[in-house]
Each structure stands twice: as C-alpha cells, then as structure tokens.
Amino acid sequence: MNISNYQKEINPEIKKELLEFEDVCFEKAGKFKNEEYKKDNKNNEIIFYGLEGGRSSVSDSKSNSIGYFLKLNGKYIFLEAGIDIKKVEPKILKNIDILLISHNHPDHLGISLGNLIEIITNCGYKKKGFILAPFNPEKKGLDDYHKNQIDEFIEIKPNESKKFDNITIQALPAHHGDKKDNVGFKIKTEVEGKPLVISYTSDTAIADEKGNVYEDLINAHKNSNILMSNICSAFFSSKYERFLKKHLALIGCYILAKEIKPDILFLTHPCSVSSSKEIKEKTVSLMKKLIDIPVFFEEPKLKLKIKKDSYEVIQNKNKFIIPRK
Ligand SMILES: [Zn+2]
Ligand SMILES: [Zn+2]
Numbered sequence: 001m002n003i004s005n006y007q008k009e010i011n012p013e014i015k016k017e018l019l020e021f022e023d024v025c026f027e028k029a030g031k032f033k034n035e036e037y038k039k040d041n042k043n044n045e046i047i048f049y050g051l052e053g054g055r056s057s058v059s060d061s062k063s064n065s066i067g068y069f070l071k072l073n074g075k076y077i078f079l080e081a082g083i084d085i086k087k088v089e090p091k092i093l094k095n096i097d098i099l100l101i102s103h104n105h106p107d108h109l110g111i112s113l114g115n116l117i118e119i120i121t122n123c124g125y126k127k128k129g130f131i132l133a134p135f136n137p138e139k140k141g142l143d144d145y146h147k148n149q150i151d152e153f154i155e156i157k158p159n160e161s162k163k164f165d166n167i168t169i170q171a172l173p174a175h176h177g178d179k180k181d182n183v184g185f186k187i188k189t190e191v192e193g194k195p196l197v198i199s200y201t202s203d204t205a206i207a208d209e210k211g212n213v214y215e216d217l218i219n220a221h222k223n224s225n226i227l228m229s230n231i232c233s234a235f236f237s238s239k240y241e242r243f244l245k246k247h248l249a250l251i252g253c254y255i256l257a258k259e260i261k262p263d264i265l266f267l268t269h270p271c272s273v274s275s276s277k278e279i280k281e282k283t284v285s286l287m288k289k290l291i292d293i294p295v296f297f298e299e300p301k302l303k304l305k306i307k308k309d310s311y312e313v314i315q316n317k318n319k320f321i322i323p324r325k
Pocket of ligand 1: 054055105107108203269
C-alpha cells in the first residue's frame, strides 16, 4: 500500500486541521533552524568557566566542570569540554569556531563528540567549526553523520601547529595518563598590535619518577604571556609524591612559573578537595610568596580582558589592572 491511500481515507474536516497544523510546525522548525545567536567581536578576553573538581565532576550533581572561553580577534575558541558545558550561554556555544580538547579523560571531554557537535552547530543546522584533539576521533566514537557537520576534526600531536587566520594553535607535550594522547596548547596571536601568547598545560606531571624535570615541558611553554597551569593539589614535597606523578601540584606550578615568567599565572583545574575557597586562597597566598607574578585561581566566571597596554582581571566585584609588556 502507498502512503497516499492512508492520507486519502481520512475525513476531510480532520484532514484540513492536519494540513493547517503541519504548516504551523514547519514555520516553527524554520525559526529554530535559522535562529541567530549574535556574535560579539568586540573585546579580547578569556572567561574561566573552569574545570573544577577533576574526575569527581562526573558523579557530582553540583559539578561545575565546563572549560575556558577565549575570544581573540573575533574568533571564538573553547578550551576543553567538561560535563557541564551546556551551562554556557548559547550565544557563545553556538558560535564556537575552534574547540580544543587536551585528552580523553572524562573531566576534559565530559560529553560525547557527537553531542558536542550538536551543540556547536545548533543541532547540525549550521555546519561549521574545527575540533583539535590528540586522538583519533573514530576510536572515540565519532560517526560520519556528525563528522560531516563540522569543517574538520584535526588530530594534533605535540609540537604540531595549525593556523586560523591570525591565530596559531600549537599542541604542546604533556606527561599524563595514557602517555601518548595528551597535549597542552599554545595560542599565539596579536592583540592591539602586540604579540600575545597564551599557554595551557592541561594535566601533566612536572618530572619523571626520579624527579628529573621534563625539559620539553618547560621549553614548550617558554615565551607565554598568560600561563594557565593545572594545579591538582597544593602538594609541595616528596612526602606526597604519589600525587605529583600525573599532575602539576603546587611544586610543579611554581617550577613552571619560575622558568616561564609569564605576565600572569592562572591556576586551573583543582581536584575536588582543592576546589574549596579556603584552600584556593591559601594556595594563591603561598604562590605569591614564592614568585613575583600576579596569580589568580580559577572560579566560575573569572574574567581576563586583554587591552592594549594592560590586562584587566575581573574577580567577583574586584578589578585588577596588570601592565602588559
Ligand atoms: Zn583532568
Ligand atoms: Zn587527565
């Protein structure tokens, strides 16, 4: 039987109502499909939505594990995709040009790649965007249907770079977990006529089992103006060395900041214990005693604005002005 046989046998009154109703639905679908989320190209800034709580964010109902939003020269870059990424305003999410994922642990890629692509493409209606990550997407379950909705999935390995107009993204080495499939990122551009380099460690240890500092890690982060460093915990000594094997604790952050000398140090991605206000405040005050560099700990919506001669850090209701070299 053909579909039309079923359509024909319906009472004309009901049929009329059905036809009117389908027009209403079609119009609504069109509005959803073409919904415009206006992109705001003013200001260069980073919003630290944060990746708080580490892996426990996956099972914590109050979790706030999202990632970091960078708006640079009109490009929308999102760094990591925590389990709570949907909490970000649609006008940001639906305009993401480049999504960077450092590794496949659930606190960095908290939802499936397919779901992420649905989010950034407005459910596939706006085919666009690049995803850069150090792993093969098919092995992580990315199907062709979703793969075809973005410009490209770029499997990027340490020291490889990719240029997007005047923004260069370089993958950096990271010594963490599964050995191979982990990177940090360096984002190089120019803001208001001056070079700007942002580097992000992601999860990495600072040294090998014998305590030898990873020189490739230090060299990779050299010349960065803004250093976003993982600080899983406040551990400093070999007494708790088992906690230092896969992440930067306070000692690792200190070594990196001392060697890199960025304009500003941002401490990111604390574990569930280190996410408390008291531990964060004490960690920042200790770090300030160790290094002569402005230090901030991520918290929901901490914001950095990059101006011509200065940075503005907006933390709660306070504004800190830091000269830009
Ligand atoms: Zn992590
Ligand atoms: Zn990890």
